[in-house]
Amino acid sequence: MAKKSTISISVIKRLPRYHRYLGDMLKSGTRRISSRELAHIMSLTASQIRQDLNCFGGFGQQGYGYNVEYLYNEISNILGIPNRLPAVLIGAGNLGKAIARQMDFGNTGFQLIGVFDQSPDIVGKEVSGLTVKEMSELDKICKEKQPKVAILCIPKEATPAVADKCIELGIMGFWNFTQYDLAQGYDNIAVENVHLSDSLMTLCYQVNDLMKDGEE
Amino acid sequence: MAKKSTISISVIKRLPRYHRYLGDMLKSGTRRISSRELAHIMSLTASQIRQDLNCFGGFGQQGYGYNVEYLYNEISNILGIPNRLPAVLIGAGNLGKAIARQMDFGNTGFQLIGVFDQSPDIVGKEVSGLTVKEMSELDKICKEKQPKVAILCIPKEATPAVADKCIELGIMGFWNFTQYDLAQGYDNIAVENVHLSDSLMTLCYQVNDLMKDGEE
DNA sequence: TAGATTGTTAATCGATTAACAATC
């Protein structure tokens, strides 16, 4: 059996976390791991781990468990990390610059090949080894290097127009840090919205809720 | 009826998005909205919206819908945004600085009252109107101003120790940008993990998946 | 072989959607 055709987003979102834990184990020299042990470490159930992995194939061995290195590599491949798809960053303000400098793109499946900004104050500056280019140069770079992903760190209002432009130029996925909801409306385009404000407000609810409990 | 005692995390995570869309409507002068219209705009079902809101109370009116301003304010209150809990940022490297400068803390429920860093190169610099302090000063500030939330932009290895320290000093919630999984292990502590690498890898999977489809 | 642990099917649980009576 094994190998489902479409994988639910819940499963996909757990893969990077498996990858991370297995990477740590690999570094610390662990050779094998059972679903039971891994579940314990990751605060999951063994059932869930086996179900998740079996969406993609049978990577374990009865009576033994999983080989850490093999499973780590398989998950890397499932995620497509070795493909290192070319990506561009659009918007090199505070957040854009920080993302460019902070992220280890190579180990998360991409290669940052260009940085663009609309402001003349920023164009020409260097960010993470790349010279910030004018927005007008996006066409050229896209034709030359065919980036597949755009990282958007631009104002909300600019987002729909920039996204449309990107899609025209062959972009297939967005890592969206803007306040604009990109998830909707496009067919065959992948979007990961990182809505930092939403995340912070969720925390706001939770902390206030904890404080209420304290009062009672 | 209405007003459940514990709200599922799925519902809570949708609240900031409702808040955002209602805020936009308020700005554009929309007075009333039905669950049906709002569902259309937000790509949800009317049922879900009514179910979500009714966890907290009956904010609508049969035959009319919801008053935008009233509902916006109610959701602000549910989230606890007006409380503006004091928060500290720990780690003022690329990402920490960007977060401090970029976020509108006031409108997301907090007030940033202190920035801390372990590096002498950064201590003394100004970030978003605050002077970066040494880590050793965290005690004092916590006693004085009792921040409730810590924003962690520090290396993975430093995280567990810093988190423990924070909890000792009365911190009740973490906005966690580190690679370390904070969610587990603490009782009565709220955690929002922002695992940027995980998010990017999820996008990696999705884009590679789209490209496979294209080949077939 | 006996023990361990997977892969997989079945049962449970929770979240989403549909339906409709209540009511503005």
Add this chain to the structure above:
DNA sequence: TAGATTGTTAATCGATTAACAATC
């Protein structure tokens, strides 16, 4: 009053967990 739309209960769907036969 009639029409619209909520609040809420019931039905459906999907995801998680449990169970167990297969097998290393």
